[in-house]
Amino acid sequence: MINPNLLKRLTYAKYIFEQGKNFLNNKSPLFNSMSVLFFHDAAELFLSVIADKVSFKKPYNFMDYWKEAENKGKPLPNYNDLNTLNKIRVDFKHYGITPSYDECMECKNALVSLFTEASKDILGLDFSTITVSDLIEDINIKEHIKAAEKFKDEEDYYQSICESAIAFNYAEKVAGDTWHSFFIGKSYWDIKKIVPPVSFSGYISTNHTLQNNFRNIEKSFKEVQSVSEELIRNINALLLGVDIFEFKRFNFLTPRTYTDGKGVVRIGRGILSIYHNKVNFNHKNALFCIHFVIDTAMKIEQNPLDLVNINSPKLIKIKDEGAAFFQFIGNELKEAGHVSGGKEYRVLNIAYYRIPKPGVFYEILHQEEKVKISASDVEALE
Secondary structure (H helix, E strand, C coil): CCCHHHHHHHHHHHHHHHHHHHHHCCCCHHHHHHHHHHHHHHHHHHHHHHHHHHCCCCCCCCCHHHHHHHHCCCCCCCHHHHHHHHHHHHHHHHHCCCCCHHHHHHHHHHHHHHHHHHHHHHHCCCHHHCCHHHHCCCHHHHHHHHHHHHHHHCCCHHHHHHHHHHHHHHHHHHHCCCHHHCCCCCCHHHHHCCCCEEEECCEEEECHHHHHHHHHHHHHHHHHHHHHHHHHHHHHHHHCCCCHHHHHHHHHHCCCEEECCCCCEEECCCCCHHHHCHHHCCHHHHHHHHHHHHHHHHHHHHCCHHHHCCCCCCEEEECCCCEEEEEEECCEEEEEEEECCCCEEECCEEEEECCCCCEEEEEEEECCEEEEEEHHHEEECC
8 A cells, every 4th residue: 555645746747747748749859859858757756656665765866766676676667768768868958859759659658668567566556547637626626527537538538528628617616717707698588678668559569679779789799798708718828827729729629618506517518619520529639638627727726816816805804794614524515613704814715616505615714724715705805
């Protein structure tokens, strides 16, 4: 049984390795070379876990890991292949010599073999069960991205991409997804109420000309709203350091989502590119969507709130009647105490949760502990 600290470091190693694979997908000489740097860092972190597990001192030279492990009776595989990876890294990093795409692919395959065999023989675990989604803190994002990984492994790429779309919706909420509240949508029937009735022949009807005009106004309003929302989403993505071209690709591949009355994110069934071209349902695109969500979620969780959502409050005041506060007990957010009314707190984070009730929650520091307060129980001060 491997201890949690070592397991977390293995997760980091796998994440770095996945980043290298993403660079390799580009196939340009520079990006090929960048992938080798990631592969080498992932290998070194993985081997440091081996060193701690087998109990030998981490060597200064990369290739000495094989010698140290051999001395402990735990031989490591793929010495020649990893020696080649090390030389390619040195050639690029110190001399600017770029490897070929095929050489980089061989390095990637060698690393897969090292991870698989050494994990099984020395660490006693299946490396494929380590998922980088464990690096995500938000339970809603993690739940659906794990589902996306599961469907991908089962080759159900359509469901995998849908789960990634749902996970990203929750990631937007964690970031402070206020762009949908910039405009208050009015349906035709709401707008119709302000049209004056016209009486004729003993009946009261609505002025049809005005109705048609309001239909046209509403159509134009929705078009402006759609463009504005898309622009704001792009700005938020850029502020997070998200590659805008990857963001566009993700939006093209994934169906639209919506949040129902219970706060559950669901897939919309509109006319979208993904439904017209089923060739998009493949392993490469499903994997891309998973990695995109994980990377974005990690950036959101690590970035200050006010960089992502300028409209979210930085300082809040508990309403006069006081408020319950919540904490995670296991994997569930549960009521853990009460805060007196009138107290002011600095907002540490913001998130959207379905349980115990759907809505936005603010994270505050109460009696030196991080707790969650429902946005409905506070007033924004700044």
